[in-house]
Amino acid sequence: MCTQQVILDSTLRSSQTLEFEEALRAKIVSQEEALQAMVDLYQVFSASLNPPGRPVGSLLFLGPTGCGKTRVVEAAAEILFGDSQAVIKVNCGEFQHSHEISKLIGSPPGYLGHRETHPMITQEALAASHTDKLKLSFLLFDEIEKANDALWQLLLGMLDKATLTLGDNRRVDLSQTVIFMTSNLGKDKPTTGLDEKVERTAMEAARRTFSPEFMNRLDKLVVFHSLSPEQLEKVLQIELNQVQRRVLETDKRRFLFHVTDAGRQFILQEGSDRRYGARHLKRAIDRHVISPLANLLATEQVKMGDTLCIDWDTRVGRLVFWKESPEAAAVLNVSKRTPSQLQVAGTAGGRNAEIPSPARARGVGNNK
Ligand SMILES: Nc1ncnc2c1ncn2[C@@H]1O[C@H](COP(=O)(O)OP(=O)(O)O)[C@@H](O)[C@H]1O
Ligand SMILES: [Mg+2]
Numbered sequence: 001m002c003t004q005q006v007i008l009d010s011t012l013r014s015s016q017t018l019e020f021e022e023a024l025r026a027k028i029v030s031q032e033e034a035l036q037a038m039v040d041l042y043q044v045f046s047a048s049l050n051p052p053g054r055p056v057g058s059l060l061f062l063g064p065t066g067c068g069k070t071r072v073v074e075a076a077a078e079i080l081f082g083d084s085q086a087v088i089k090v091n092c093g094e095f096q097h098s099h100e101i102s103k104l105i106g107s108p109p110g111y112l113g114h115r116e117t118h119p120m121i122t123q124e125a126l127a128a129s130h131t132d133k134l135k136l137s138f139l140l141f142d143e144i145e146k147a148n149d150a151l152w153q154l155l156l157g158m159l160d161k162a163t164l165t166l167g168d169n170r171r172v173d174l175s176q177t178v179i180f181m182t183s184n185l186g187k188d189k190p191t192t193g194l195d196e197k198v199e200r201t202a203m204e205a206a207r208r209t210f211s212p213e214f215m216n217r218l219d220k221l222v223v224f225h226s227l228s229p230e231q232l233e234k235v236l237q238i239e240l241n242q243v244q245r246r247v248l249e250t251d252k253r254r255f256l257f258h259v260t261d262a263g264r265q266f267i268l269q270e271g272s273d274r275r276y277g278a279r280h281l282k283r284a285i286d287r288h289v290i291s292p293l294a295n296l297l298a299t300e301q302v303k304m305g306d307t308l309c310i311d312w313d314t315r316v317g318r319l320v321f322w323k324e325s326p327e328a329a330a331v332l333n334v335s336k337r338t339p340s341q342l343q344v345a346g347t348a349g350g351r352n353a354e355i356p357s358p359a360r361a362r363g364v365g366n367n368k
Contacts, residue, residue, distance in 0.1 A: 017043045017046060020080070021039045023079040024039070024075055026238075027071075027078070029068070029227065029231045029238070030227060030231050031224055034224060037222050041059070042080075053162055054161075055175065055179045056136065057219050058217060058218050058220075059178070059180050060144075060181045060221045061183070062223050063184070063202065064184060065279055067225065067227055067277045069182040073180050076138070077138055080134055088137070092143050092147040092151060095146075095150075095151050096146065101150045101151060103119075103120060106118070106167035108167045109168050119167065121166075123173065135176050136178065138180065139158075140179075140180045141155060141179070141181045143183060144182070155179075155181075156213060159214075159217040162177070183206070227278060232277075232281075233264065233268060235272075236264060239282065244256070254304055256307045257307070257309070258307070259289070259309075259311075260309065263319055266319060267288055270288065288319055289310065292319070293321075301333070308323045
């Protein structure tokens with residue numbers, strides 16, 4: 001009998017997975033390996049091929065501070081569960097002493113304070129992220145190199161059997177849970193150079209630090225790379241777009257803003273560096289963009305439909321906020337605390353040195 005062979009394409013992703021990948025790429029800059037690991041995991045889970053009796057996945061993210069290890073997990077939670085905080089986050093640095101484990105799993109009945117301790121990892125807490133379509137949970141152990149022995153034992157048990165026994169003997173099923181772990185291992189060493197070399201160094205550091213027992217239980221180890229200035233700029237753009245979205249979601253006085261190249265360079269300088277990556281970027285945006293914008297809104301200097309420009313003014317050594325007004329460019333006073341009149345600029349030979357000339361209003365960069 002002659003049968004016909006049909007060649008199948010095993011690299012084809014479902015449209016749902018492709019959507020997930022696209023959404024993740026919109027939120028995460030670089031870190032290709034991590035993106036692929038997340039997408040693979042999602043595809044395997046969607047096809048129900050994750051191994052029974054084990055967590056859906058166990059991934060260790062290695063790399064320097066502020067390069068997106070935690071953000072990848074939060075971004076995936078945002079996409080899948082609609083909330084970046086739908087992750088149970090265990091900061092291992094807070095569990096330096098063995099007795100602190102009760103914060104995670106509660107204390108046994110009869111112990112002093114038993115009733116007051118509310119364990120962090122419970123079946124209910126895990127189920128909180130479930131949606132009608134997706135019964136999945138994320139559990140994140142941040143900076144595991146800081147974990148004490150008791151926490152390690154707990155973690156090993158979870159990775160192995162996908163169950164956790166609480167202080168009061170209740171069992172938590174982790175078979176619908178992805179366990180993420182992050183570590184800043186090797187952060188003191190410069191992580192520049194060839195990607196392969198960076199990866200090898202990080203893997204070696206992990207093997208030296210963590211027991212083979214632990215390493216063997218991991219599904220995947222992903223090395224994150226420090227972000228280049230261009231990549232940090234992309235991160236800034238993503239963050240600024242988020243601020244813009246928030247502004248457009250406010251009830252009133254929705255407006256657009258754009259930050260010039262010089263303005264962006266200033267914020268980048270304030271919020272990022274080689275040692276901390278993009279870690280302080282949000283803080284710099286809070287201080288130099290959100291807080292002044294809030295002042296402008298509160299003092300009614302901005303109206304619905306306005307377009308603001310945020311620019312770096314070398315003459316005054318700070319960011320200036322201005323908008324086009326029908327008469328001329330208007331500089332906004334971000335430090336005003338009461339409703340105030342706009343300072344109208346553009347008069348020839350104007351005396352206010354802080355007022356940028358309308359010519360600078362043209363050709364400024366925008367939030368692409
Ligand atoms: N690769 C990246 N893509 C997008 N945002 C990033 C990236 N790396 C860092 N960030 C930004 O910097 C912040 C700190 O990054 P985070 O993931 O917490 O660092 P860590 O690697 O130390 O866990 C994030 O909240 C995010 O705003
Ligand atoms: Mg982190």
